[in-house]
Amino acid sequence: MTHRKLEQHEIEKALNQLNTETSQDWTIEDEKLSKSFKFKNFQHAFGFMTMCAIYAEKQGHHPEWFNVYSTVKIQLTTHDVSGISHKDFDLAKQMETFASCV
């Protein structure tokens, strides 16, 4: 797994690809890979967060997130490199999979 900080053009390319594969909702906000997920209710939101938490712990790569009821706002960055790395894009993809199965 690559740990280096991605260059601006690499971030744009990976973001395009992520949005092509998914819902087009990922953006760069505060220099972090960001998306606001909306679920049916709190139970679904928390189910999603539980799956993400188990995966994040396994990977040693954790999201910044903010939850109110059925909304989970995500911001991904890699502290080690002070920027966005492939780890953030991998976690984002995994989150899309989890969101689609709650």
Ligand SMILES: C[C@H](O)[C@H](O)[C@H]1CNC2=NC(N)=NC(=O)C2=N1
């Ligand atoms: C030691 C531990 O693995 C590191 O501090 C991990 C923990 N979780 C992390 N999560 C995120 N998002 N970025 C990191 O750089 C990071 N580092």
